[in-house]
Amino acid sequence: xPANTKNVLITGCSSGIGxxxxxxFQRRGYRVWATARNLQNIQxxxxxNIRVLELDVTSEPRVHEVVQHILSSDGHLxxxxxxxxYGSMGPLMDMPGxxxxxxFSTNVFAPMTLIRKVAPGMCARKQGTIVNIGSISGVLFTPxxxxxxxxxxxxxxxxxxxxxxxxxxxxxxxxxxxxAVQSRFADNASRVLQHVFNPDSLxxxxxxxxxxxxxxxxxxxxxxxxxxRDLVDKLESGRRxxxxxxxxxxxxxxxxxxxxxxxxxxxxxxxIFGLHRLR
Numbered sequence: 001x002p003a004n005t006k007n008v009l010i011t012g013c014s015s016g017i018g019x020x021x022x023x024x025f026q027r028r029g030y031r032v033w034a035t036a037r038n039l040q041n042i043q044x045x046x047x048x049n050i051r052v053l054e055l056d057v058t059s060e061p062r063v064h065e066v067v068q069h070i071l072s073s074d075g076h077l078x079x080x081x082x083x084x085x086y087g088s089m090g091p092l093m094d095m096p097g098x099x100x101x102x103x104f105s106t107n108v109f110a111p112m113t114l115i116r117k118v119a120p121g122m123c124a125r126k127q128g129t130i131v132n133i134g135s136i137s138g139v140l141f142t143p144x145x146x147x148x149x150x151x152x153x154x155x156x157x158x159x160x161x162x163x164x165x166x167x168x169x170x171x172x173x174x175x176x177x178x179x180a181v182q183s184r185f186a187d188n189a190s191r192v193l194q195h196v197f198n199p200d201s202l203x204x205x206x207x208x209x210x211x212x213x214x215x216x217x218x219x220x221x222x223x224x225x226x227x228x229r230d231l232v233d234k235l236e237s238g239r240r241x242x243x244x245x246x247x248x249x250x251x252x253x254x255x256x257x258x259x260x261x262x263x264x265x266x267x268x269x270x271x272i273f274g275l276h277r278l279r
Contacts, residue, residue, distance in 0.1 A: 005029065005030070005031050006030050006031070006078040006079065007030060007031040007032070007033065007070070007074050007076075007077060007078050007079070008025050008030050008031070008032055008033065008077075008078060008079040008080075008081060009033045009035070009066075009067075009070060009077055009079070009080050009081065009118070010022050010025070010032065010033070010034055010035065010081040010083055011035050011036075011055060011057050011081065011082055011083050011084035011111075011114070012035075012036065012057075012083040012084030012085060013034035013035060013036050013042050013045065013052075013083070014036040014037070014038060014041035014042055015041070015183065015184050016181070016182075016183030016184055016185065016224060017083055017133065017178070017181060017183060017224060017227065017228060018034070018036070018081075018083040018084070019034075019042070019045070020224045020225055020227075020228040021081060021083065021228045021231070021232070022034040022042075022045060022050055023045075023048060023050075023228075024225075024228045024229060024232050025232060026048050026049065026050050028232065028236070030079075031051070031074065032050045032051065033050075033051050033052075033053060033066075033070055034050050034051065034052050034053075035052070035053045035054070035055035035057075035066060035084075036052075036054070036055065036084075037054070037055065037056045037057075037084075038054070039052060039053075039054040053066050053069065057084045057106065057110035057111070057113070057114065058105050058106055058109070058110050060113050063110075063113050063114055063117055064117060067114070067117040067118055071121065076121060076122075076125060077118050077121060077122070077128065078127075078128060078129065079128070079129045079130075079131065079235075080114060080115070080118050080128075080129070080130045080131065081131045081133065082111035082114060082115070082130070082131065082132045082133060083133045084106065084110065084111075085106060085107050085133065085135075086102065086103060086106035086107060086188075086192075087148050087185055087188055087189040087192065087214075087217075088100070088102065088103040088147040088148055088151075088189075088192050088196065089144060089145050089147075089148060089189045089190075089192060089193045089196070089210075089213060089214040090144060090147075090192070090193050090196035090197050090210065090214075091143075091144055091146075091197070091201060091202070091203045091210065092146040092147065093201070093202060093203075094196055094197055094198045094201050094203070095146075095147055095196060096196070099147065099192075099196055100147050103147045103148065103150075103151045104150075104151050104154070106151075107148075107151035107152060107154075107155055108151050108154045108155050108158070111132060111155065112158065115130060115162065118130075119166060119171060122166075122169070122170075122171045123166065123169035123170070123171055125170075126169060126170035127170050127171070128170070128171045128172070129171070129172045129173075129174065129235070130162070130166075130171065130172070130173045130174070131174045131176060131235065132155060132158075132159040132162075132173065132174070132175050132176065133176045133178065134152050134155050134156045134159065134175050134176060134177045134178075135148075135152040135177060135178060136177045136178065136179050136245065136249060136250050136253050136254065137149045137152050138151075138152030138153040138154075138155060138156040138177065139153075139156070139177060139253065139254045139257055140253040140254065140256065140257045141153070142213065142216075142269055142273065143213065143269060143270070143273040143275060144203075144209070144210045144213040144214075144273060145213055145216075148189075156175055156177065159173055159174075159175040160175065163175070163242060172240070172241065174235065174241045174242070174243075174244060175242065175243045175244070176231060176243075176244045176245075176246070177243060177244070177245045177250060178227065178245075178246055178247045178250060179222065179245070179246070179247035179248045179249035179250030179251075179253070180216075180217050180218065180219060180220060180221040180222060180247055180248040180249055181217070181221055181222050181224055181227045181247045182218070182221040182222065182223050182224045182227075183217070183218075183221070183224060185217045185218070189214040189215070189217070190211065190214045190215060192214075193210070193211065193214045197210060202278070203278070205277065205278060206273070206274035206275070206277055206278065208274075209273045209274035210273075212273075213273065220248050221247070221248060222246070222247035222248050227246055227247050230246050231244065231246060234246075
């Protein structure tokens with residue numbers, strides 16, 4: 001790899017943000033390592049001179065193998081993008097314990113494993129960037145997405161602390177909190193809901209509202225290519241970045257959270273999601 005070429009490792013590249021980010025970084029001259037749990041889903045990226053690797057982010061041995069492969073090939077890693085994620089939707093009362101564990105395993109524990117593998121090398125070189133793709137759902141919490149919101153809130157918090165702890169070593173940690181971005185997230189969330197939503201659930205009378213939350217991320221979404229282009233523009237701006245909010249709803253929702261009294265906000269959300277009809 002030429003000395004002036006930066007490299008980037010991106011997780012969750014089978015579709016959506018991860019795939020488009022891989023293409024955007026490649027167009028800008030980066031050496032891109034794109035990963036996904038199913039290698040077949042990203043094989044066509046090799047046509048764009050993108051390197052692909054199979055990676056189940058919840059498998060620590062495989063994470064170790066992938067990171068070592070990149071370090072052996074390139075000598076270092078400039079940018080890590082923790083994008084792989086999982087959306088578990090449904091009433092918390094219906095949520096099996098193993099489903100909650102899977103949510104946190106993918107959205108919280110897995111990216112921390114990757115960070116622990118790559119951050120020491122970045123600290124030794126006194127440079128590097130870790131980009132954590134969180135969610136605005138980790139700021140404003142809504143009914144029927146409690147598991148997902150909780151995992152993203154935890155990830156947002158971990159990112160904030162990592163930013164402070166790694167700053168003395170020259171490593172930048174950027175938290176990205178997207179709003180609605182065009183992707184297959186809603187399809188995947190709806191599939192999870194199918195086996196989480198109990199037939200005898202207390203929330204069956206508002207079945208449509210529960211299902212609407214699983215699809216909410218695709219209500220007037222920002223095109224994925226525009227989101228990724230804007231994100232990489234910001235990452236390349238040279239500014240010291242902390243939190244980046246992009247896409248539809250990413251700025252309005254935190255304002256609502258900050259300005260509205262809790263009782264008012266919860267009443268509004270309760271009506272939006274039909275909870276008042278259960279009384």
